[in-house]
Amino acid sequence: MNATTSYQAIIASPIGPLGIVIEDGALYRINFLSDETTLQATDDEPTAQVVAQLQHYFKQADWHFSLPLQPVGTAFQQKVWQQLQQIPLGEVRTYGEIAWTLGSGPRAVGNACRNNPLPLVVPCHRVVAANGPGGFAGQTQGRNLSIKGWLLAHEGVTL
DNA sequence: TTAGGTAGTCTCG
DNA sequence: CGAGACTACCTAA
Numbered sequence: 001m002n003a004t005t006s007y008q009a010i011i012a013s014p015i016g017p018l019g020i021v022i023e024d025g026a027l028y029r030i031n032f033l034s035d036e037t038t039l040q041a042t043d044d045e046p047t048a049q050v051v052a053q054l055q056h057y058f059k060q061a062d063w064h065f066s067l068p069l070q071p072v073g074t075a076f077q078q079k080v081w082q083q084l085q086q087i088p089l090g091e092v093r094t095y096g097e098i099a100w101t102l103g104s105g106p107r108a109v110g111n112a113c114r115n116n117p118l119p120l121v122v123p124c125h126r127v128v129a130a131n132g133p134g135g136f137a138g139q140t141q142g143r144n145l146s147i148k149g150w151l152l153a154h155e156g157v158t159l
Numbered sequence: 160t161t162a163g164g165t166a167g168t169c170t171c172g
Numbered sequence: 173c174g175a176g177a178c179t180a181c182c183t184a185a
Contacts, residue, residue, distance in 0.1 A: 029178050095181055105166040106181035135180025
């Protein structure tokens with residue numbers, strides 16, 4: 001989240017360096033970093049698993065993550081993130097569609113997506129607005145949104 | 160293009 | 173607790 005965040009691993013990827021935090025053996029957070037910083041390599045099994053699966057995903061989009069996850073959030077956010085993981089690769093849903101299945105509202109879903117701590121693994125990039133691309137990693141334009149575009153293209157989706 | 164409506168969360172007090 | 177102000181939205185006019 002900020003400069004004091006200590007990452008177990010930082011890996012290079014086609015969308016820039018990714019910071020990875022693991023707690024109690026489960027994936028806790030993934031951050032998009034602006035530049036390469038020192039790698040605080042934690043050479044344990046959970047970290048190796050996460051790194052390997054992420055690299056596999058970048059190499060081949062047709063890949064289903066299988067990792068212990070520990071995203072911290074409210075009950076509603078957990079429900080939304082769970083729904084996101086049901087979206088098949090190569091497909092997208094709108095905020096409104098997700099909201100409908102949960103008996104909630106589109107803006108609330110957008111809020112939950114914005115707070116998703118595990119982008120890529122919890123595929124918030126597969127959620128778009130009814131009349132536009134929506135946002136990504138807190139931004140409605142700029143670098144993060146182009147990352148969203150890259151991910152969708154990587155998965156064969158044309159907006 | 161805008162004006163409301165909507166649901167969840169956060170911040171004050 | 174309650175009011176008010178935020179959003180990665182949506183629909184109707």
